[in-house]
Amino acid sequence: MSRWRSNRHRPGPLLVLLAVLLTACPDGTGSPPRGREPETTTSPAVDAPSPGDPIRFGFLGEPATLDPYDETASDLTRYIARAIYPSLFTLVPDGTPEPLLAADMEVDGSRATVQLLRSASWSDGSPLTARDVVASWRRARGTVTPSGFRDISSARAVDPATVAFRGEVNDWEATLARAAYILPSERDARTTAGPFRIARRTPGLEVVLEPDPLWFGRPKAKETIRVRFIRTTGTMLALLERGELDAAAFPSMVNAAERVQAAGLQADSALGWETIRLSFGTGLSRLQRAGVAEALDLGVMKETLIRSDGRRATTLHPAPDRASGPYRSVSGGTPPEVEISVTAPAGDELLTQLLRAVYAQLDATDVAVEAAPIDPFIFYGEWLRADPSDVSIRRASGAPGLGIPPDDPAGLDHFPLFQVRTYVVWRPEVEGPRSNPTLDGPLWNARDWTSTGGS
Template identity: 25%
Template sequence: MRLARRLAALSVTFGLLTAACSAPTTGAPVPDDAFVIGLGSEFDTLNPVMGYSPDGGSLIYEGLMSREPDLTMRPALAAAAPVTSADGKTVTFTLREGVRFHDGRPVTAADVAYTYEALLDEANNSPIRGDYSAIEGVAAPDAGTVVFTLKHPYAPLVQRTTLGIVPQGSPLTGEPPVGAGPYRFVSRTPGDKVVLEGNKDYWAGAPAITRLVLAFAEDDNVRATRMSAGEFDAAILPPKAAAQFDGRRDVTVHRVPSADYRGIMFPLEQPVTGDRTIRRALGLAIDRGAMVDTILAGAGTPAFGPVSPDTAWHNPEVTGTPAGDPEAARRLLEDGGWKAGGDGIRVRDGRRAEFTLMYPAGDTLRKELALAVASDARKIGIDVEPAGLDWDAIEPRMSEDALIMGWGSPYDPDYVNYELFHSGYAGRGFFNPGRYDNPEVDRLLKTGREAGDPAVRRKAYLDFQKIVRDDEVWTYLVFLKHVYVIRGNHTGIRPGVDAHEHATGGLFRDIHTWKPAA
């Protein structure tokens, strides 16, 4: 999914993307010494205020804090972890001294305040503004001190301060983007690539990889072909496409755990997909174990809810049978009045149990998942018609047709879930596209967002998971392992737990620390 649209639909995280072109490299030439990364989507914006990579990994920008691979937070532009007041409503950061933007200007508290104020300004219509709604104001009492005043205690605030900082007065559109990260912007060829160069004055040390090209190729097979042909030095690939690189001496394949799931988003105002019996029966019938074994080539695990079992926030009651239970699904449909018709497809009140399941046409993994869903659905009498479309065709149909979607974050459970399931976001682009509306879920999400007591927050999110599972708002299919193919051997590569968005996060978040192995 396009990152821009996901952030227009997601509170999270990760840098905005649009449909990308897979044409041969065009525009400005690629430097001979450049390290070229093949990405599946193009950045729709390079401005953090407008949603570019707010959870880190942008490479151009630096936030107050950054994330280690184990998800712990460490200071970046901040000199140390912040100080929080006893009531949880005031959070104070002290800035690291001597840090400068790429244009030579010093990074000051006024720049930090400007960045957050621009993001919160309704007139700017930032797609991630809702993620920062707990902030009442940001003050810069002196050049080295930043004070956040909150409307209520907000436990994830420190995690949100990975947002990249821009110089005071920076326009929200246009280029060149100026940050304080390990790489400077050089050029951008729309539909093709972004060229970066190492920031020799980066506060944590100049990158060993001095030239970086982020090349865009939406089609999985094209990306794999260009990687094999030597056009890319690294690429993110689906498991099957990456299998050809296993055992090759010139590349290293990394399979990284993630909280990134794929599932079926149901339009809940439609007569068939709006019937919980249909949704729950489908969830029972699907053989997720087979999906992991065949479609993911083992690089993943079955999914039954929106919170990964690899995180501390997961509710262990939200689980199921990996192989599915088609017989239980048939009984559920029978009890719900869906009777088998002459062609084997179930009917109730003259309406067939049928719906369209969309997926992005260039995404081979989602295509195979859609086909597997259709096969399992037919076995219980539900006719699912897969449809491969581009995102421009998919987006206006999400209130009418189901969609293989991807989301997921290993960070705080406020991430992603608030926008995906709160009724206040219903129908806002890729936010809550199925138009789910459950007052108790709204209450739990609000409690989880605003409570200062960790135990209260935990209970809210455990209960939230149970309700969305019982309502079968989505049918969750698999959690992925992200597969990175990297030419040669490098030190400094630190796998962790990935979020849904790749962008230049994941393994690439630390590419400024990579060095060729001796």
């Protein structure tokens, strides 16, 4: 027997597929709320920020940690990390690496020697040194984080401002820009070295980032950013319309551009490295995972849900310049003979609609499936440590060089379904936001943002 679990809607297993796809899914979750959410039923009066007020920026869900090398680190973690931690290089929206902490680099085949900016310091005033870089490389090597540091076999501090790396690396700048954050080697978690520092964190609600006057880069950040954690896309859009959010990382969804325009908001989007994918748990074999993937009609999902906001992924490592070419050896799968659980984050409108589609299509092939939308604070939080579901539908960012090895689905831990547009949305009173579909995320240029306060 197949089952759909939700607080407010329980479709039967024989629903017609298009009816399933075109039905709006509920915002309810299977868990009680965590943290506080602004009400969404008050009057539509706009509360525009005054000059000097923080810019309120919304994310869907809440990261379990702000440490990008923790086992529960997510894309949300990395997006915030970009604002508070440096890296030797950074990625602009088209994936081009640019120097940040690196003053100079000499490359000789498998060796690279990097000179650090001698003006770099931590938010407590102590110098940022090669020792911090080496300690960060060690931490990244010991995790499963998508950091470029993991591609480097050795690192050593030559002197306080010089680091020597070794590794079989094709592009050193891109590798050192790919989520290779520099964290303090011996300081507490509040010590940072980005354009912003952490002023306050309220679990379940927000983290407040204020400009760091000791930041070594240019330009200096101008505005304090209140990063708000939002539970649903509906809530996010309502808060933007009412002026209770000033900008947001707006998830792609059906008719996203039209809905943003109708709300009087501005937006920037890019089709690049963001994907929607199936992530498989350890309970399914490789053949069973392939069987699940083969049972899905991605063409129907693309035409009814993704539409012009994306395209089908045609490689296991999607990228802007890898838009064609077949999957390799993802065939001959065996449908699971036991009931499997499929989950997606509640509140993400597109992913919960895709959850319905996956449920209906698997059920039509006689795969026993239990589907359930999960509280996004849990889905993007503690479930990153131990996801109990057999299949989860997730968004994932990427970057140049991430997954460059040949498509080898032997493990098939992740199966990309679609490449989708990455949006950043803002009210007219805010200037500067620009979408970045790489791992650097929407706060990549937050130091350039300004607010006119509605004037």
